[in-house]
Amino acid sequence: MAEIGSFALLLALALSVYSFLAGIIALAFQKRTSSQLVGVTAGTSGIAASGEESSLITTLRQASERIGETARRAGIATFAAVLLASVVLVICAFRDDFSIAYILHHSNRDLPGPYKFAVLWSGQEGSLLFWSLLLAAYGFVLRLRYKTDPRLFAYASVVLSGVQIFFLLLLNFAAHPFAIVQGTIPADGNGLNPLLQYPEMVIHPPMLYLGYVGFTIPFAFALGALIMKYPGEKWINITRRWTMVTWAFLTCGVFLGAHWAYSVLGWGGYWGWDPVENASLMPWLTGTAFLHSVMMQEKRGMLKMWNMWLVFATFWLAILGTFLTRSGIISSVHAFAQSSIGDWFAWFLAITLIVFVFFFFKNKSHLRSEHKLESLVSRESSFLFNNLLFVLLCFTVLWGTWFPKISELVQGNKVTVGAPFYNRVAIPVALLLLILTAVGPLLAWRKTSLESLKRNFMWPTVGAVAVAVFLLITPQSWGSPFGLKPWQDISYFYSLMAIALSVLVTLTVASEFYRGGRVISKHTGQGMFASMVQLTHRNTRRYGGYIVHFGVVVVIIGFAGAAFNQDKEMEMGYGDKMTIGPYTLICRSYTDDDAPNYASEWAVLDVYKGGKQIDTMTPVRRFYKASRQTSTMPDIRSTLNEDLYLVFEGLNQDNGHPILKAHLNALVMWIWMGVWIMLIGTVLALIPNAPAPVRVPAPARLETARTAPVVTGD
Amino acid sequence: MSIRRNSLSKRGARSGKAFQAVVVSAVVFVLLGAGDPATRFSEIGHQMMCICGCNQILLECNHVGCPASDGMRNELMASLTRGDSDSLVEQGFVQKYGPTVLAAPTTKGFDRAAYIMPFAALILGFGLIVLVIRSWKNRPAPAIADGLSPVRGAELQQFRDQARKETDL
Numbered sequence: 001m002a003e004i005g006s007f008a009l010l011l012a013l014a015l016s017v018y019s020f021l022a023g024i025i026a027l028a029f030q031k032r033t034s035s036q037l038v039g040v041t042a043g044t045s046g047i048a049a050s051g052e053e054s055s056l057i058t059t060l061r062q063a064s065e066r067i068g069e070t071a072r073r074a075g076i077a078t079f080a081a082v083l084l085a086s087v088v089l090v091i092c093a094f095r096d097d098f099s100i101a102y103i104l105h106h107s108n109r110d111l112p113g114p115y116k117f118a119v120l121w122s123g124q125e126g127s128l129l130f131w132s133l134l135l136a137a138y139g140f141v142l143r144l145r146y147k148t149d150p151r152l153f154a155y156a157s158v159v160l161s162g163v164q165i166f167f168l169l170l171l172n173f174a175a176h177p178f179a180i181v182q183g184t185i186p187a188d189g190n191g192l193n194p195l196l197q198y199p200e201m202v203i204h205p206p207m208l209y210l211g212y213v214g215f216t217i218p219f220a221f222a223l224g225a226l227i228m229k230y231p232g233e234k235w236i237n238i239t240r241r242w243t244m245v246t247w248a249f250l251t252c253g254v255f256l257g258a259h260w261a262y263s264v265l266g267w268g269g270y271w272g273w274d275p276v277e278n279a280s281l282m283p284w285l286t287g288t289a290f291l292h293s294v295m296m297q298e299k300r301g302m303l304k305m306w307n308m309w310l311v312f313a314t315f316w317l318a319i320l321g322t323f324l325t326r327s328g329i330i331s332s333v334h335a336f337a338q339s340s341i342g343d344w345f346a347w348f349l350a351i352t353l354i355v356f357v358f359f360f361f362k363n364k365s366h367l368r369s370e371h372k373l374e375s376l377v378s379r380e381s382s383f384l385f386n387n388l389l390f391v392l393l394c395f396t397v398l399w400g401t402w403f404p405k406i407s408e409l410v411q412g413n414k415v416t417v418g419a420p421f422y423n424r425v426a427i428p429v430a431l432l433l434l435i436l437t438a439v440g441p442l443l444a445w446r447k448t449s450l451e452s453l454k455r456n457f458m459w460p461t462v463g464a465v466a467v468a469v470f471l472l473i474t475p476q477s478w479g480s481p482f483g484l485k486p487w488q489d490i491s492y493f494y495s496l497m498a499i500a501l502s503v504l505v506t507l508t509v510a511s512e513f514y515r516g517g518r519v520i521s522k523h524t525g526q527g528m529f530a531s532m533v534q535l536t537h538r539n540t541r542r543y544g545g546y547i548v549h550f551g552v553v554v555v556i557i558g559f560a561g562a563a564f565n566q567d568k569e570m571e572m573g574y575g576d577k578m579t580i581g582p583y584t585l586i587c588r589s590y591t592d593d594d595a596p597n598y599a600s601e602w603a604v605l606d607v608y609k610g611g612k613q614i615d616t617m618t619p620v621r622r623f624y625k626a627s628r629q630t631s632t633m634p635d636i637r638s639t640l641n642e643d644l645y646l647v648f649e650g651l652n653q654d655n656g657h658p659i660l661k662a663h664l665n666a667l668v669m670w671i672w673m674g675v676w677i678m679l680i681g682t683v684l685a686l687i688p689n690a691p692a693p694v695r696v697p698a699p700a701r702l703e704t705a706r707t708a709p710v711v712t713g714d
Numbered sequence: 715m716s717i718r719r720n721s722l723s724k725r726g727a728r729s730g731k732a733f734q735a736v737v738v739s740a741v742v743f744v745l746l747g748a749g750d751p752a753t754r755f756s757e758i759g760h761q762m763m764c765i766c767g768c769n770q771i772l773l774e775c776n777h778v779g780c781p782a783s784d785g786m787r788n789e790l791m792a793s794l795t796r797g798d799s800d801s802l803v804e805q806g807f808v809q810k811y812g813p814t815v816l817a818a819p820t821t822k823g824f825d826r827a828a829y830i831m832p833f834a835a836l837i838l839g840f841g842l843i844v845l846v847i848r849s850w851k852n853r854p855a856p857a858i859a860d861g862l863s864p865v866r867g868a869e870l871q872q873f874r875d876q877a878r879k880e881t882d883l
Binding site: 373392399426 | 761763769771774775813814815816818819820823824825828829831832833835836839840843847850851853
């Protein structure tokens with residue numbers, strides 16, 4: 001089996017190289033023959049020789065098109081070859097083929113089936129193969145859809161092949177997933193890292209990788225458009241949809257990672273500002289900035305250069321994240337992924353940067369646009385500030401991630417850059433961004449009168465202030481987030497601001513739906529809800545975007561709950577009591593168990609609230625036999641108000657009593673709900689618009705012009 | 715002229731008082747609740763890292779039998795009971811465990827750059843955007859095809875009102 005996998009990888013590399021080179025040759029010939037054909041027809045018409053020359057050029061052109069077609073097909077075949085290699089690796093995992101070093105190190109006989117499948121992305125070599133597979137799959141879809149714009153797609157295909165070659169070179173020569181074990185083959189494998197043996201592990205990495213890899217597609221289109229000096233904004237339309245899909249995957253991946261950390265690591269939190277977490281956040285931030293600024297290019301033909309850089313930065317940061325994980329240059333809790341392939345990534349980053357910068361400066365005149373702004377109070381300005389804040393947040397995360405290394409270089413000693421730093425620096429910027437999220441949708445393109453802004457903004461502001469005052473004056477005994485006294489702690493101040501601004505955003509979003517729905521209702525006589533549905537269907541992108549904004553504020557409210565978190569640790573024998581917040585926990589029992597893959601110790605706790613038993617919880621600690629590592633499985637009781645989070649930390653060696661840690665984490669469920677809303681909004685934004693039936697008769701002055709359908713703009 | 719100067723000086727006095735009020739509020743805001751030992755333990759404990767290699771905040775390290783965190787928590791409690799100031803506690807920990815024990819860079823020496831850079835970038839970016847917007851605003855309007863002239867003034871306002879009436883509340 002290993003030979004088949006190795007052969008498939010070599011074949012994939014050969015096909016990618018062919019696709020890349022043949023693609024370049026075809027495009028170069030097409031470009032040359034096009035200019036010659038123009039020269040012949042324009043300069044020498046009427047002369048006999050020009051006829052022969054023209055037919056020669058046509059023949060050359062046809063030949064180049066045929067070469068281009070073979071390049072496209074080679075790209076498609078690359079997918080088949082990489083898919084074969086991946087399938088072989090998964091089969092080897094299920095067959096417990098420990099002659100393959102990768103399977104030996106990441107699987108064992110008693111590993112449950114879904115985790116054997118997940119072995120494909122559980123270690124370095126496998127995850128690179130998986131990355132390559134996803135890239136080939138994206139390339140497969142792109143090459144099948146080439147008729148949308150054959151020339152642009154051909155350029156994008158060449159760029160994709162270039163990236164694919166890098167990953168296949170890695171797989172064939174630096175991190176071979178089919179490397180054979182030397183000497184005696186052990187009877188059982190070392191097993192999968194216990195932290196990864198959790199259901200979300202089966203979906204978190206694929207989602208994250210779909211996001212990371214997916215940003216290669218916008219980059220490929222952007223670089224292709226830059227190289228060929230693509231006329232118009234069509235490439236931006238094509239890229240935007242790809243970016244939205246990719247962004248949704250990355251959002252899903254980032255938050256699945258947060259949920260996995262929350263459910264498995266047992267420290268009670270979901271985000272630790274670890275370099276690897278930061279690495280996933282950075283492309284998300286620039287990708288989000290791009291999704292906003294791309295509207296400026298579509299609607300007003302502005303920010304062409306900036307968008308080009310944003311697309312590149314997003315792709316580059318996704319690769320940089322992988323570099324950070326693999327190189328070990330910055331210490332991270334994700335140490336299982338470290339290796340020597342960091343140098344390969346460093347070179348790849350350098351090469352892509354050089355290539356992009358070269359073509360940018362060579363063809364930047366093509367990206368010039370006529371920027372004309374009528375007013376500072378306009379949608380355009382809000383997008384500019386929005387982009388500034390997103391990029392600044394990205395810079396802050398990047399700066400914080402690299403600062404330990406920079407400090408070591410400058411002053412000779414490392415420093416830690418953890419949550420307190422990011423809380424101090426990133427939260428104020430994020431709050432500014434939230435203000436813009438509230439104001440932005442109320443601004444019109446070109447110009448907004450202060451009067452209309454005041455009119456649209458007044459009620460949402462009144463609502464937000466009312467909520468803030470209510471949270472301020474209510475007693476803390478009502479539970480979180482009531483009784484927020486900002487002078488007691490800076491975190492309370494941030495929470496109050498975050499909740500008040502979230503209310504502001506929600507009300508502005510609601511007012512947008514209401515206003516639009518009311519207009520349609522007036523014209524059609526439909527009910528308000530039906531009108532709002534119709535409104536959304538008419539401009540899915542705009543209203544889908546608003547739903548995403550609403551999802552973001554729900555997530556922010558969840559983050560704001562962190563200010564109210566409590567925890568308590570206690571050794572608990574039979575009948576011992578622990579009180580945390582409104583809950584009382586009584587230890588009913590503690591015991592152990594044995595399964596083929598792991599042994600476990602667990603406690604049984606009755607949960608009381610208001611003197612009434614409401615639940616029984618069982619936090620567990622597992623000892624995985626193959627890897628000889630322990631892992632906690634916290635038990636979490638989630639409600640809208642708070643999560644009761646119990647961790648079995650271990651046993652007191654003297655008396656055998658379990659030591660339990662209880663966390664009361666406020667509003668965490670809002671985070672996961674917000675993510676679902678964000679994803680629903682994104683899916684909605686991807687649905688094509690329904691045709692707009694509303695027609696407005698043209699005023700007398702414009703009688704000669706065709707009456708145009710009125711659609712709501714973004 | 716004198717009336718205007720008077721009103722300006724009144725406005726200046728008022729803004730001076732407002733500034734003082736803000737400063738006093740900020741000081742009260744910072745000092746309130748700062749003396750409580752449990753609050754200080756929680757605050758300082760969340761500014762430190764566990765040094766066992768788990769990369770977790772000291773008070774969030776959840777390893778039973780962790781070789782470091784229990785001892786560090788006891789040391790922290792002992793320092794606070796002695797009445798050591800926050801900076802003295804931090805200095806003691808840094809001397810014993812090295813600078814990586816602090817969960818965030820300090821505000822001294824080169825470490826200050828960690829905090830200055832993002833805000834410097836914010837100010838720079840903000841200034842750049844304002845300049846960009848101003849330059850875009852001052853550009854001449856694009857040329858319009860023959861026979862058409864741009865709608866301006868009252869006529870433009872009339873169209874705006876009409877659009878608002880038809881598409882707005």
